[in-house]
Amino acid sequence: MNNLNEAPQGGGSAALDMYFVYKFAKFISMDWTDWEAYKLGIIDDKGNVIKKNRTMSVEKQNYTFFHRLLRKLKQLMEKLPGMKSKLGKAAAAYFLFKEELVKHGTNAEALDEAFLDYCNDSLTLSESMQMETIMSNHMLLENIK
Numbered sequence: 001m002n003n004l005n006e007a008p009q010g011g012g013s014a015a016l017d018m019y020f021v022y023k024f025a026k027f028i029s030m031d032w033t034d035w036e037a038y039k040l041g042i043i044d045d046k047g048n049v050i051k052k053n054r055t056m057s058v059e060k061q062n063y064t065f066f067h068r069l070l071r072k073l074k075q076l077m078e079k080l081p082g083m084k085s086k087l088g089k090a091a092a093a094y095f096l097f098k099e100e101l102v103k104h105g106t107n108a109e110a111l112d113e114a115f116l117d118y119c120n121d122s123l124t125l126s127e128s129m130q131m132e133t134i135m136s137n138h139m140l141l142e143n144i145k
Contacts, residue, residue, distance in 0.1 A: 017100060018100055018101075018104065021096060021097055021100040022097065023066075023070075024070065024096060025092075025093035025094075025096050025097045026093070027067075027070045027074065028070070028073070028074055028077065028089060028092055028093050028096070029089040029090055029092070029093035030089075032044070032045050032046060032047050033045055035047075035062075035067075036062040037062050037063040037067060037071075040058065040059050040062055040063075042054060042059060042062070042063045043063075043071065046075075047071050047074060047075050047078075049071075077092060086123070086127070087123065087127045087130055087131060087134075090119070090123070090131070091131060091134050091135075094115055098111055098112075098115075112135060115135075116128075116131070116132060116135070119131045119132075
């Protein structure tokens with residue numbers, strides 16, 4: 001009998017994994033005020049639920065069980081030093097997304113280079129330099145595994 005832990009993943013499962021990693025990274029890196037649930041008055045600017053009863057379908061579509069899970073994880077992550085900043089959110093989202101992309105064959109060096117280009121274009125010089133340091137330290141830790 002096959003052990004579930006040994007069963008290979010099919011292409012559909014890998015695509016679904018990538019979709020959820022993308023959604024997770026996207027929501028973790030977004031400000032609370034950019035969430036559709038905030039715009040609908042379901043959560044406040046700190047991610048706390050302010051509207052418990054959601055009756056309209058648009059409210060139910062934009063605050064599902066998945067969104068609730070993401071909200072709780074994001075709130076936990078924001079308790080860690082540096083995770084409320086744009087830099088911290090970008091780093092967390094990138095490393096989560098990168099791990100999944102590399103697992104499916106993406107070149108890690110090219111991905112790092114593209115991400116640093118993005119950081120140089122969209123973050124301040126100080127934030128961009130901090131991100132390079134974070135990535136260098138992360139790469140050192142990956143090599144120790």
